[in-house]
Amino acid sequence: HIQHFASFQPTDFPLLALVSLHSEIASCPVLSIHLLYWPQKYENKTCFVTPKIFIAIFVIPSDLFFAIPSLLRSAIEFGRKLASTFFFHHVLEENLFEDGNHLYRFLDDDPIVSSQCHNIPRGITDVKPKPILDIASRLRFLFYGILEAYTSEDGKHVDYRSIHGSEEFARYLRIVQELQRVEVQDMPREEKLAFFINLYNMMAIHAILVLGHPAGPLERRKLLGDFKYVVSGSTFSLSAIQNGILRGNQRPPFNLMKPFGAKDKRSKVALPYPEPLIHFALVCGTRSGPALRCYSPGNIDKELMDAARNFLRNGGIIVDMNAKVASASKILKWFNVDFGKNEVEVLKHASNYLEPADSEALLDLLANSQLKVIYQQYDWSLNC
Template sequence: MKITLALLTFLFAHLVFSQAGVSHKSYDELLQKYVDEKGMVDYKGLKGDRPKLKSYLSILETNPPQNNWTRDQKLAYWINAYNAYTLELILEHYPVESIKDIGSTIKIPFVSTAWDIKFINIGDEEYDLNNIEHGIIRKEFDEPRIHFALVCAAVSCPKLQRRAYVPEKLDDQLAKATTEFLANPEKNEFKNANQATLSKLFNWYGGDFKKNSTLIEFINQYAPIKLSKNAEIEWKDYNWALNEQQ
């Protein structure tokens, strides 16, 4: 078999591309255009730019993570995928008052929710949002801060950041997302060192925060007020209204 210069160029380009991961530039541009500083989304405007979102999703679909990608390349990919596909799901059903209104008309808890709709095709696999969050991200990455990066389109969720997650800045981006979430009094209230009313995310995913420390030890790394080890913690009601700009 004769190996031509064109074939060698293609193979080299493919190797470099696979090692570099994928570009999240177009998604980053959408976030800056349609997400405000509070993380609220202009869904009406984004719906008009939906072809650009679909083009980005096509990049994800045809370029799944490879074994030779770094950990941060893979994690940034899956965080962006979760958030971008959540936006696509909302746009598919927009206007909608809450993501919880999406799903089967016959509501079966933990079976027929918006997170169980298999509308994601990446590589040769079909996924739903639960598959990405629980089957991939939480299963394969020991990183509790992902809970402040994954945004399920609700008011009480962490804010959708205005920049895409990228491997070269991932640690700083996750720290920023966690710090901002804990500092937001609408989502977490620190009355003093002995009392706090926290987001139910810390209750729902408590085990993720206790793998390497106690929950309070984790929180104290990012919280505006350091809690005592015996602090009294209550849980805030969760607002599932759509995170839409008004």
């Protein structure tokens, strides 16, 4: 039984909750479901204001609360089940779902989801999500095909124009819609590393196809920070994946804040510590970036070491023994805290992936404090 209201307050009802009007409602134990359109401004600690909050309410007549208390418990349990599968959430992420004067919002109606997320062309899916490892496997298989067909053999050049109109990319767009309500928190480290590296790299291609190649710093910030996917009921930008998940929630370069705050549920997805070698695997479409390749959970550590060797041995670090100068990629400067406490430690870390002769020369210069380090100009032009 569905009705529409325009002027009720949440305190008029004994139980307030958002629900999804999908097939799962059929098993709802409450007596009736009402939709309430409540025009009210609601402001949280970050000054986010939403002028319209869509609320759905379970209504159980108060005289039945005491006669049949199990109805209330069943209603709350059902609401928590829907919330735990990412159909809705508390507007301030303060609880999963509780009885009382609380505000909840459908994921579809979240303003960030509706305006910035690009894997929800038809809204939030109500299909029961497949296991994340199954989706990750299908994405890897598809990514291998895209790399084989539309990138150069060395992974340094990408045919964006052909990808855009390809059947493989159309299939990719369909698969990433399945990420909206999957559970990723408990993925093993190796699975999580491979999945989010591959997702970042394909998502970057998607962002470039939608927004175009960024012409300057402001456009780059938009591409890295404003182009998002819904994954596991939360929104993730390229920056959030790199700095929040793969770097263990570290501050991005030139930023004062960590990606995930203390109460941000996305922090539960983050790896426990930074993975420095991911910087030789993440590709945001620039010529000075690493080669594009697909990563597998079974060999992720070996593949990341191979990526580091490939990047650093092919111009990432150039050692001139005569001039006693090391020319290094700015990636090692921007993310230096992931490699060591100071410049010497960073270069010692990087030396592990150089050719033996270059590694020995670099370590000798570092030991004698004779090395001058300069950082290469970063080429932001498109890797096409």
